[in-house]
Amino acid sequence: MPAEPPGPHHDWLDEEAGPLVRAYTMTGGRARPAAGGFDLVAFVVAGPPERLAGRPQFQPEHRMIVEMAQEPISVAELSAHLDLALGVVRVLLGDLLAAGLVDIHEPPAATNYPDDNILKAVVNGLRAL
């Protein structure tokens, strides 16, 4: 028998219980955002962090997103820098979007996107690196 770990003991937390999906505890168990697709390369831009003041429904992770998104930042980079799974970041972004605290700029979805001028710019840019 291993020694009892210090701290509060939960009878329902044993090996039989399996791993808890801890990452989703901060979303209240929600695995899907309230709205939106939040593409990996969608850009997030947040309003001033002060607007979160006095709103206890937001977690520290919400605040971190708002702080990191003072400059436009992609969803993928938010996930990497916060060390949170993509699904979790999307739920948190959905909360912030619903509260009007962030803007999300999804990549264009046109069929012939990007156009030839953009492709040319990419080739020239890559060559010049």
Place this chain on the structure above:
Amino acid sequence: MDSVRSDRTGGGRPLPIALKILIAGGFGVGKTTLVGAVSEIRPLQTEEILTDAGAATDDISGVEGKNTTTVAMDFGRITINDDLQVYLFGTPGQDRFWFLWDELSFGALGAVVLADTRRLADCFPSVDYFEQRGMPFVVGVNCFDGAQRYSTDSVRQALDLDPGVPVVLCDARERQSGKTVLVTLVEYVAQRRGRPVPTA
């Protein structure tokens, strides 16, 4: 939902356009090495949590007793100019996570399939995936030290590629070499624009 699309730019700043390029291929073929060689940032990692509850569920409470798996995706970034960025995403090594491939390839410009001639069959699933979806791809033959060199023609034949698909020899560790592969891909994408999309 339309509400996620917004033309407002915070503080009036123009937002860059970000293009996605996928780096695919078998396990250990050098995908992250290639991303790191051309990226301006140290490759970052994002992950997705998979549960037995399935992708269609909205709520994961109650999955505590089920298996969860974390799938990591490495990515890097190249800033072309103030308005344009290229993101390079390494696909998860395990081919069974197809739904993540679907997410990665959504809206992607194209893909690089890295091949190791000692284990050519490892890249078959990637080639199949992009062929079936009509996504433009190039094959980069990663020439590992001491790996027997094959001609691009023999690789093309072994992979049964369509005649137009570019095959280039490369060294995933070399920035110049990686750049050449990416340029080949983007030029191929532009070139395909002039033609009707082939039907499967």
